[in-house]
Amino acid sequence: MNHTTEQVEIVNGGPRAGKKYLVPFILVVSLFFLWGMAHNLDSILIPHLKKACNLNNRQSTLIDTSVFMAYFLMAIPAGMILKKWGYKASMVIGLLVFALGAFLFVPAANQLSYTTFLIALFIIGCGLTILETSANPYAAVLGDPNKATSRLNLAASFNGLAAMVAPFIGSMFILSGKSHTQDELLAMTDVARNSYFMEEAASVKMPYIILGVVLVAIAIIFYFVNLPEIKTKSTDGIAKGSFFGALRHRHLRWAVVAQFFYVGAQVCVTSFFIRMAQQGAGFDEKTAAYYLAIYGLLFTVGRFAGTAMLQFISSHKLLAIYSAISVLLSAVAIFGNGAYVVYALGAIGFFMSIMFPTIFALGIEGIGDDTKPGSSWLIMSIVGGAILPYAMGTLIDLNSDNIQMGYSIPLVCYLIILYFGLRGYKIAHR
Known part of the structure; x- marks a missing residue:
């Protein structure tokens, strides 16, 4: 029986050039942390936007729907982007799409538009899909094949770090600690009620502006850093x-x-x-x-x-x-x-x-x-x-x-x- 095996060819440097891969690996690990931050901030956004946009529970879960539906719809296109342009370009594209979604939080908050928030989150989800599709396999093949599992586990641990950091950031900069029942909201004047909603919505702007700026900065670094180019090929050239x-x-x-x-x-x-x-x-x-x-x-x-x-x-x-x-x-x-x-x-x-x-x-x-x-x-x-x-x-x-x-x-x-x-x-x- 003939078996198709994949060979990893690292064009810029051999598999023993461990130090040469240190900076690229650190950059890739940063991506694991960043998409971990995005996902764990959603747990803050759901109760927060429920207040700011006066939503019921079902409506508030559309935050998750927007992000994870993007994963489903973008899975195949992300694979096509990776196949056509390679790992480095895919990661840069993913970062920029992610940043675009983060910046859209500003008009969403200014307009107090839940629909715009959902569009922004869908765009973030598209960026995350591209990032995960490219960064996971890149971390696996970036170095000694025998240590691929260890590298992935190390990189994935930064998702857990983000799960700890994001709630603290959300608590300090997004959550106000204020809440009102529906009866209390109805008792407010229209001006006071609208002011409360706008104030709650506005608190998301600065964190997501900073996130967007960081994403663009990392995308620029990725663009200029000389990352090892990795190609895969089959021994018989036939896809199975x-x-x-x-x-x-x-x-x-x-x-x-x-x-x-x-x-x-x-x-x-x-x-x-x-x-x-x-x-x-x-x-x-x-x-x-x-x-x-x-x-x-x-x-x-x-x-x-x-x-x-x-x-x-x-x-x-x-x-x-x-x-x-x-x-x-x-x-x-x-x-x-x-x-x-x-x-x-x-x-x-x-x-x-x-x-x-x-x-x-x-x-x-x-x-x-x-x-x-x-x-x-x-x-x-x-x-x-x-x-x-x-x-x-x-x-x-x-x-x-x-x-x-x-x-x-x-x-x-x-x-x-x-x-x-x-x-x-x-x-x-x-």
């Missing part, structure tokens, strides 16, 4: 595998389903974390943001701890154990009272940390030439982050703004992931 044909693998199909519900669950947990801490535990807005930062810390710690544990326990068993624990913690969040509700959500961050890469690895295991199209399916399945938070917001609105009831959605998601860890991961031998 097919997009729809990859789904003939039963365990890949289940992995796509599990990944859909995992991403949906993660976004649901963080999107309503602040409002859950306010309603379920009685915390004020800024204290809730502080606990969201602790959630990010636990997520990061969980990633390192899980990586260590995988040396002693099979990945599907650890995934099943973590999923079962997440089900129990979700139940505590739904039926508990006081600070225990927030503690349960923070702990979920720890146990969710290994789910995405574990599901991904189990899904593409043993599928040979279908690995690339299979990976594309798994990336596209993150559209769960666009759909399930909207379902959660709808459930909350239908239950008289009961945030705790909404966490039934993540609970069901973890049950599906649990099934994948117990049975769905198994390769069907023919």
Whole structure:
């Protein structure tokens, strides 16, 4: 049987030129941090824009829908950009598109236009898709092939760092700590009510202007820095595998389903974390943001701890154990009272940390030439982050703004992931 293998050819420098790759790797790692900031600031924007634009829960989740739908729609175009122009140009394009979306927050706030905010977030999502499509494989091949996994884990850890930093930034510069009930808003004069909304909306401008400037500056650095050019080639020159044909693998199909519900669950947990801490535990807005930062810390710690544990326990068993624990913690969040509700959500961050890469690895295991199209399916399945938070917001609105009831959605998601860890991961031998 003939197998197609890929050879990585580094044009500007050989694979032993470790120091030569240090600066490019640091630049690439900065991208992981930046898109982590974008995603984790969304958890601040959802409760904040809910106030500023006077939204219901379902409407507020359109923030997630805008970003993650962009991932779904841009996945294939991003791959085409990468194939046509290469890694460096793709990363520069991704940064500039990301920056454009950030700058659009200014007219959105000035006009108090939720639609413009959503357009800005969709554009940010498009930029993030291009960045992730190019930066992930670039970090993997930038150096010794035997250390590719270590490089990716190191780079990905900066997503966790962003999960800690973003809530602090949001708490200091975006969240005002002010909130009014609908009755209080109705009791205000039109001038006072509009002034309150405009003041809340205006607080997002400076953070996103600074973010946009930083993105443009990094794009300029990428443009002028001499990054190693990386090309891949097949030994027989023939592309193998097919997009729809990859789904003939039963365990890949289940992995796509599990990944859909995992991403949906993660976004649901963080999107309503602040409002859950306010309603379920009685915390004020800024204290809730502080606990969201602790959630990010636990997520990061969980990633390192899980990586260590995988040396002693099979990945599907650890995934099943973590999923079962997440089900129990979700139940505590739904039926508990006081600070225990927030503690349960923070702990979920720890146990969710290994789910995405574990599901991904189990899904593409043993599928040979279908690995690339299979990976594309798994990336596209993150559209769960666009759909399930909207379902959660709808459930909350239908239950008289009961945030705790909404966490039934993540609970069901973890049950599906649990099934994948117990049975769905198994390769069907023919």
